[in-house]
Amino acid sequence: MLKQVNLKHVGPATQFRMEFAERINLITGDNGLGKSFLLDVAWRALTGTGVGNIPWPQQGKANQAEISYTLGSNHQGKTISNTLNWHRYKWASQNGSKPVNGLVIYISSDDKFSVWDSARNYREESTSEEIKWEESYRPAAYHFTPDTLWNGLEASPKAGEGFRQVLCNGLLRDWTSWQNQPAQNETSPFTVLSQVIEKLAPHQDEWMKPGEPTRVSLHDVRDIPTLNLPYGSVPVIHASAGIKRILGLAYLLVWTWYEHVQASFLLNQAPTDRLILLLDEVEAHLHPKWQKSILPAILAVAEGIQTKIKTQVIATTHSPLVFASVEADLEPERDKLFLFELEGQTMTLSELNRAKQGRGFGWFAAEILGWQQRAPEANTAIQAAYAWMHGNSMEEFPTHLRTKDQINRELKRFLPEHDPFWPRWSIVKLGVNY
Numbered sequence: 001m002l003k004q005v006n007l008k009h010v011g012p013a014t015q016f017r018m019e020f021a022e023r024i025n026l027i028t029g030d031n032g033l034g035k036s037f038l039l040d041v042a043w044r045a046l047t048g049t050g051v052g053n054i055p056w057p058q059q060g061k062a063n064q065a066e067i068s069y070t071l072g073s074n075h076q077g078k079t080i081s082n083t084l085n086w087h088r089y090k091w092a093s094q095n096g097s098k099p100v101n102g103l104v105i106y107i108s109s110d111d112k113f114s115v116w117d118s119a120r121n122y123r124e125e126s127t128s129e130e131i132k133w134e135e136s137y138r139p140a141a142y143h144f145t146p147d148t149l150w151n152g153l154e155a156s157p158k159a160g161e162g163f164r165q166v167l168c169n170g171l172l173r174d175w176t177s178w179q180n181q182p183a184q185n186e187t188s189p190f191t192v193l194s195q196v197i198e199k200l201a202p203h204q205d206e207w208m209k210p211g212e213p214t215r216v217s218l219h220d221v222r223d224i225p226t227l228n229l230p231y232g233s234v235p236v237i238h239a240s241a242g243i244k245r246i247l248g249l250a251y252l253l254v255w256t257w258y259e260h261v262q263a264s265f266l267l268n269q270a271p272t273d274r275l276i277l278l279l280d281e282v283e284a285h286l287h288p289k290w291q292k293s294i295l296p297a298i299l300a301v302a303e304g305i306q307t308k309i310k311t312q313v314i315a316t317t318h319s320p321l322v323f324a325s326v327e328a329d330l331e332p333e334r335d336k337l338f339l340f341e342l343e344g345q346t347m348t349l350s351e352l353n354r355a356k357q358g359r360g361f362g363w364f365a366a367e368i369l370g371w372q373q374r375a376p377e378a379n380t381a382i383q384a385a386y387a388w389m390h391g392n393s394m395e396e397f398p399t400h401l402r403t404k405d406q407i408n409r410e411l412k413r414f415l416p417e418h419d420p421f422w423p424r425w426s427i428v429k430l431g432v433n434y
Helices: 035-047 129-135 146-151 171-179 189-200 241-266 294-305 320-329 360-364 376-389 404-414 422-428
Strands: 002-008 015-019 024-029 066-071 079-085 090-093 103-107 113-117 142-144 153-155 165-168 226-229 232-235 274-279 310-316 335-343 346-352
Touching: 002 035, 015 346, 024 035, 024 294, 024 320, 035 066, 035 103, 035 113, 035 274, 035 310, 103 241, 113 241, 142 146, 142 165, 146 171, 146 241, 171 189, 171 241, 189 241, 189 294, 241 294, 274 294, 294 310, 294 320, 320 335, 376 404, 376 422, 404 422
Parallel strands: 024 310, 024 335, 103 274, 274 310
Antiparallel strands: 002 015, 002 066, 066 079, 079 090, 103 113, 113 142, 153 165, 226 232, 335 346
């Protein structure tokens, strides 16, 4: 598991340190402050491979830039330092490191997916002859676009080799292949996939279950999986963007575990008991009903795939409903909430108290999301009203908000009649008509 990340002159902050909880790490903050960047760094720390753009040092600070991190479990809390190798244009470890012994799944907000499997992938920075030989046939990681996740991922043929290397059959082919296997039991991939899809449904009244494959075109000979919904059966290629994201997630979880078990058997080793999920904007494409159920469902799915698996989630979100969905299950010893903020020209990171807000509406108004219940103009008018009622100087307010009548006029423009501020204003200044 990932225990901590330290950045120096890399990313938006001059110096940055983040200590992760062992189970849920939920991160929020305004756009552009480095949440997705942090997930990229977490992926690099866990797998030793890159995803997306290379982390670039701050201008003029390249020689001082450093990425260090600490992994738990088999790494015994050793801190690994990385500096930028300009000749190879990559980050290189300065004191030796090994990737996490487990599975890492990264789901980006733009529906790109990456998988790293300690049984099937290699580490880019490894130098031993044995590892170099393994690199000749093991990919560094599996990186999917929406198209390759659904239709299959292949490696480019090597020079002198006339065969294709199929890395993943894709959701459409695997789904129908798994469904058509003659012997089905509780560990069969289609049985597990069906259970995962059902668990990821937002509510018992909006259930989802795999249906029978069907043809959808005169010119497409494939049998396309279908999804049974309360209103009927839908070929999965015609599903909505939100449902496709859910199905992609369900398939990726099952495929990753199933192929890991197969590889572990071939390598004569026990399957891992560790899974790390990196989720960028976990609520992307999802209706509020799904937003308030998706994260607990993902945790339940991981335990359903392998009861003894230890799951660490590092997720970013802008949704108050995602926070509301987990607040009852948050444990101080195992879970953390984080907030990225911009104070002046400095990006700051703070760990937040796990105070219960009660409902999604409470999270809407919670300080962590920086959300204001009224329009900015209404808030300014109310601030001016408070200053006027307390006899404070009005010089700091705009010229149209410095007298009683001006303030009253602005309040009438922006506040509805049922706004809770009206009684305060009218009681203090009974002569004001509103």
